[in-house]
Amino acid sequence: MMSGQTDIAYNNYDIIFRNMTAQFKEKVLDFYGIHTAPIVRVEAVDLPTIAVNDRRMDFLFLLADDTYLHLEFQTTFDEKDLDRFLQYDVSAYERYKKPIKTVVIYGSNVEKVLEQKSYGSVQYKIQAVLMRNYDGDAIIQDLWTKIENEEELTDLDELHLIFLPLMQSSVNRSERAIETVELAKRIKDEEKQVRLLATIIAVSDKFIDKEYVEKLMEVLSMARVIRMAEERARISESQQAIKKYLGARLGLESKPMQNKIDLITDLYLLHHLLDDLYRAEKREEMARLIDITLEKQRASHAPNFVEDW
Structure with missing residues (x-):
């Protein structure tokens, strides 16, 4: 990501996280094959013991059963990423002392991944979700129709909206991210609109191409979104x-x-x-x-x- 005023997530993570908590609270992700208890809140991910290429874990959710869901977004697959995710989980466990389930959501261009890796006496396992299995073009058309007709969005509709840029699509993920934000801005329920925008910002910041950052800023009216x-x-x-x-x-x-x-x-x-x-x-x-x-x-x-x- 670019630095300075376009560095969305790192400068505003505290605000974004609090709004993501409101968006994800009490929701389950079963329809993506992620079987967990309902989400209670999004935790901060500033784990001081982690120093892996100046990266940090994407999202950490506290669940209703007092366990954690570690969620990562990846647009490519590299076996070395599992080494990094393992370090994140160890650091998170050191802080919270609770079981952690790690799920990696891969963008539509990823076909095959590794879900388990052996480190000798340590066996590390994640769950992979391949978004190439979801038809983003069909889903965005359905969402456009619902939002234009001012129909109530279900929990599934809202989560589809958030993950749209990673799905199989006829346009690239950066263009789809911009289309997704434009669509979210048409939602009449203003509280729901700002919750969804904050979450789309946080998720899209993980994978949007640099050349689209300024364009996304223009569409988002970022200062207003953050203020709200x-x-x-x-x-x-x-x-x-x-x-x-x-x-x-x-x-x-x-x-x-x-x-x-x-x-x-x-x-x-x-x-x-x-x-x-x-x-x-x-x-x-x-x-x-x-x-x-x-x-x-x-x-x-x-x-x-x-x-x-």
């Missing part, structure tokens, strides 16, 4: 702070209230609610404050933080 994503991250952080406080004060009894907190997306109201909850003494009073906040949001027509494109 950052605002959404602040909302998520405020929601999590309130839910954590409720959990600490009330334990399992707070679960219904925590579910209501997810419905409050006004940052100003969230900040004031947290202050009010600190002063509340009884569970009933906390529940009433949350209901009042929800009513205030409804009364103001629940303004979204995302601006029109």
Whole structure:
């Protein structure tokens, strides 16, 4: 990737990751042959013990069964990559001390790969997903129709949209990445739009050709995407702070209230609610404050933080 202002992922990984968590949370990847528990969150991948050609692992997901999914994107196959992935997994295990499953998603030009390698007493195994088995041209046409008709996208539709640039296609992956971003920008649900854009940015940054970077920047309006994503991250952080406080004060009894907190997306109201909850003494009073906040949001027509494109 090019450095400077076009270096998307490395300068903005914290923001992108928080929005990817919202995009992938509770989703499973079974339809790609990746059989795991639902995703809970995307972990940071700044593992200090890794120094492999100045590279870092692509994505690390915490799963609902308290294990990890290590996801890599590759447009070529090289047996040496497995050496690197093994080092990533060892470093991640040193940090988290939990089982790790590694899946490598290969672009459409890759036909054969190696999924297991022996290091003597150490046997390392990954799972490969070959995107050449997916018809990107047919899938993008189906997505265009759904989005233009303002149909609700399923979880599968959203994940197909994210992985479109890696699928078998009549155009190269850089052109398809740009088409994918253009398509995502047509989604009317602004919160879903920014979640998908953030994820498409993060994934495409792994394989897009350098000559298309500036063109992609123009299509993305990157500063606006990051600003929207950052605002959404602040909302998520405020929601999590309130839910954590409720959990600490009330334990399992707070679960219904925590579910209501997810419905409050006004940052100003969230900040004031947290202050009010600190002063509340009884569970009933906390529940009433949350209901009042929800009513205030409804009364103001629940303004979204995302601006029109």
